[in-house]
Amino acid sequence: MFDHIKFGVRDFAVSKTFYLKALEPIGVTVVTDWPPNGAELSQPTGKSSLCLYQTDEKPAHLHIAFVAENRHQVDAFYYAALSAGGQDNGPPGLRPQYSGQYYAAFILDPDGHNIEVVCHETEA
Template sequence: MFDHVKFGVSDYSASRAFYLQALAPLGVKAGAEGSPAYGIELFVDGHVSTLCLFQTDEKPAHLHLAFVAQTREQVDAFHRAALAAGGADNGPPGLRPNYHANYYAAFVTDPDGHNIEAVCHAPGA
């Protein structure tokens, strides 16, 4: 749906480490990277969309990013990895039937307080 999303972070090193570790279970990898002011592109093999982070002193509004997970196990692994990377729990893995019957998601907050989600829309095994 998008080519790339780029947003500023207050501590580039901490956010870079957080996103690489938290999103690894979803297949996300580091791509092009420059100085902290340029930032880093994060991507998944075979997809053209990227998520870009860069260092800034500006105070951006909180952001909600939802990442696609192919399985519920990936959602669980994302949540564990994000907590291990220093994220804070913002909703443990589980069904969210208020969205739809198979909406399985987990939520964490990143080092800047952004709401980061992994979601699987597939029915359970």
Template sequence: MFDHVKFGVSDFAASKAFFLKALEPIGVAVVGEGPPTYGIELSPPGKASLCLYQTDEKPAHLHLAFTADNRQQVDAFYRAALETGAKDNGAPGLRPRYHANYYAAFVIGPDGHNIEVVCHRPEA
């Protein structure tokens, strides 16, 4: 549905480092970058982009959910995010209240955003 989503962050360097490391397991990389006030575009090849830019305004909290191809990517996201200083908001595991194969992990990122990576497929 989306081509890209762009939102402001209070610490561009910290957010850039967080999103690059935490989302690397699902293939996210830099596809474009300008000065911090313009920002950075992050995306897996051929997919929708996440764009971040430096702002002086306090960003509203968001819930961002990213799709993983498998449960190992969810686990790797969670480990990488915690290594960057993110706070745990739900360890990797099944969330059967959503559906039987909803396997996800949640962390709180640098600006207080709830960042999720989810796999909807059954375990291989």
């Protein structure tokens, strides 16, 4: 649906490391670095990207949801994000309030943004 999302972070190095580690299970890598403190991240064949840059501004918290191919990727994201310094905001599991197949996990990033990875597929 979107081409890219760009938002500011307090500590670029910390946030870049967090996102790369947390989103590694769904194949996210650096597409472009914008020296000195910016980067575009995406999946290898992705049509959308996440752009981070250093700022002192205090934007409102975001909710960003990434698509996972399977529930294992949702679980892997959750544990990778916790080990990268993220804060639990909802462990992996079904969210029947959204739909019968909505399997997601939620993490707060270093700036307090709510990062979600969701799978809409049934369990294999």
